[in-house]
Amino acid sequence: MGTSSAALEPTPRTTLKRAPDRGTYDREAIHAILDEALICHLGFSIGGKPGIIPTILGRSGDTVYVHGSTANRALRALAAGGDACVEVTLIDALVLGRSAFHQSMNYRSVILYGPMREVTDAQEKLEALRVMVEHAIPGRWKDVRGPNVQEFQRTMVLALDIHEGTAKVRSGPPIDDEEDYELACWAGVIPLEQRPGVPASDGRLLPGVDVPAYASDYRRPGESRS
Amino acid sequence: MGTSSAALEPTPRTTLKRAPDRGTYDREAIHAILDEALICHLGFSIGGKPGIIPTILGRSGDTVYVHGSTANRALRALAAGGDACVEVTLIDALVLGRSAFHQSMNYRSVILYGPMREVTDAQEKLEALRVMVEHAIPGRWKDVRGPNVQEFQRTMVLALDIHEGTAKVRSGPPIDDEEDYELACWAGVIPLEQRPGVPASDGRLLPGVDVPAYASDYRRPGESRS
Numbered sequence: 001m002g003t004s005s006a007a008l009e010p011t012p013r014t015t016l017k018r019a020p021d022r023g024t025y026d027r028e029a030i031h032a033i034l035d036e037a038l039i040c041h042l043g044f045s046i047g048g049k050p051g052i053i054p055t056i057l058g059r060s061g062d063t064v065y066v067h068g069s070t071a072n073r074a075l076r077a078l079a080a081g082g083d084a085c086v087e088v089t090l091i092d093a094l095v096l097g098r099s100a101f102h103q104s105m106n107y108r109s110v111i112l113y114g115p116m117r118e119v120t121d122a123q124e125k126l127e128a129l130r131v132m133v134e135h136a137i138p139g140r141w142k143d144v145r146g147p148n149v150q151e152f153q154r155t156m157v158l159a160l161d162i163h164e165g166t167a168k169v170r171s172g173p174p175i176d177d178e179e180d181y182e183l184a185c186w187a188g189v190i191p192l193e194q195r196p197g198v199p200a201s202d203g204r205l206l207p208g209v210d211v212p213a214y215a216s217d218y219r220r221p222g223e224s225r226s
Numbered sequence: 227m228g229t230s231s232a233a234l235e236p237t238p239r240t241t242l243k244r245a246p247d248r249g250t251y252d253r254e255a256i257h258a259i260l261d262e263a264l265i266c267h268l269g270f271s272i273g274g275k276p277g278i279i280p281t282i283l284g285r286s287g288d289t290v291y292v293h294g295s296t297a298n299r300a301l302r303a304l305a306a307g308g309d310a311c312v313e314v315t316l317i318d319a320l321v322l323g324r325s326a327f328h329q330s331m332n333y334r335s336v337i338l339y340g341p342m343r344e345v346t347d348a349q350e351k352l353e354a355l356r357v358m359v360e361h362a363i364p365g366r367w368k369d370v371r372g373p374n375v376q377e378f379q380r381t382m383v384l385a386l387d388i389h390e391g392t393a394k395v396r397s398g399p400p401i402d403d404e405e406d407y408e409l410a411c412w413a414g415v416i417p418l419e420q421r422p423g424v425p426a427s428d429g430r431l432l433p434g435v436d437v438p439a440y441a442s443d444y445r446r447p448g449e450s451r452s
Contacts, residue, residue: 044276049311151327181430186436186441194418200399209411211412
């Protein structure tokens with residue numbers, strides 16, 4: 001989808017009314033946040049009642065993929081044309097201002113809206129499954145057994161084309177009311193990062209199977225800032 | 227709310243159809259997951275269209291609090307009686323099975339449903355703000371300037387009583403198809419934890435103000451498992 005423009009068009013629900021300087025419609029910024037997130041939060045509405053599923057995602061170009069069981073009520077409603085929203089948030093730091101009101105966090109978030117489409121073309125579906133496996137663990141796909149016919153049929157893949165949405169980013173120190181800088185109160189940021197530990201091998205590994213580098217040196221893209 | 231029972235009553239939308247052994251309605255389990263989460267994902271529906279706001283939360287007994295600007299469209303819709311859902315997810319590990327189908331994550335998640343109520347009683351509202359500050363940074367409230375009249379009036383607090391919902395937990399090694407254990411493929415888990423870094427003091431601190439222990443030794447409750 002190389003013809004898409006570099007920025008999304010704002011819409012009424014993606015126009016930020018508060019702190020608009022924290023928002024961006026830039027596709028590259030949106031892609032980078034999506035790519036670093038391990039999961040997304042998939043919002044749906046059935047009979048006017050909201051629901052959310054936390055789920056693995058993947059991105060290929062301007063398309064976000066999610067998947068789940070073909071029996072999943074929410075995925076079925078979305079496949080049938082229901083509106084969706086996809087949200088991801090990365091927490092980079094706690095922000096300690098000098099007042100309760102200015103306690104905050106540094107974060108990078110994306111929210112996307114739109115109808116989703118069920119991916120029924122076998123080739124796109126297999127590619128989407130590959131993209132999701134590689135999204136979480138780059139390098140993994142070549143080592144695992146691919147989906148068999150039953151798994152493929154039991155799995156529903158949904159696609160959201162990145163068309164309506166926005167990213168929000170807060171970074172830097174607290175921003176306090178001018179008079180509060182006179183307070184003898186510590187202020188600053190506590191950086192947070194999601195750090196991988198030492199891989200634990202499964203108890204039933206065949207002899208001689210080593211931990212692959214993508215597991216022993218695991219890291220997210222763009223790790224880490226405060 | 228000491229009279230509430232130890233477990234939530236299942237409802238049609240909180241009855242898990244897949245992997246029901248991963249679900250629990252136990253209040254203590256639900257509370258522990260809520261308490262460890264830095265943010266929640268607040269789902270709403272306006273005109274049948276779903277939306278999600280990532281936001282700070284706090285818990286007091288069987289009540290979850292969130293807050294935001296009184297101008298916020300979603301919070302206003304929820305205050306007016308719209309249905310809400312509140313979701314939190316903690317990622318504990320990546321789970322690498324021997325097949326693409328069995329790639330997974332270890333996680334602890336909670337989803338709660340219900341109408342929210344706007345907290346208008348000044349005493350409960352102030353207490354809710356305290357609970358939210360302390361939720362993210364235990365020990366912080368006593369050191370910061372409390373909300374002034376303008377801040378208090380510009381802030382909307384919403385409460386969700388924990389009544390309908392469920393927790394889901396996956397832990398442990400991958401669970402592969404029996405025949406896949408013959409594959410010469412590494413399998414196991416990569417633990418993940420959200421780790422705090424060294425606090426960075428704000429550039430305008432008054433002389434002699436030290437980093438408090440709650441910042442230099444910051445940790446989440448129940449940190450960390452895989």
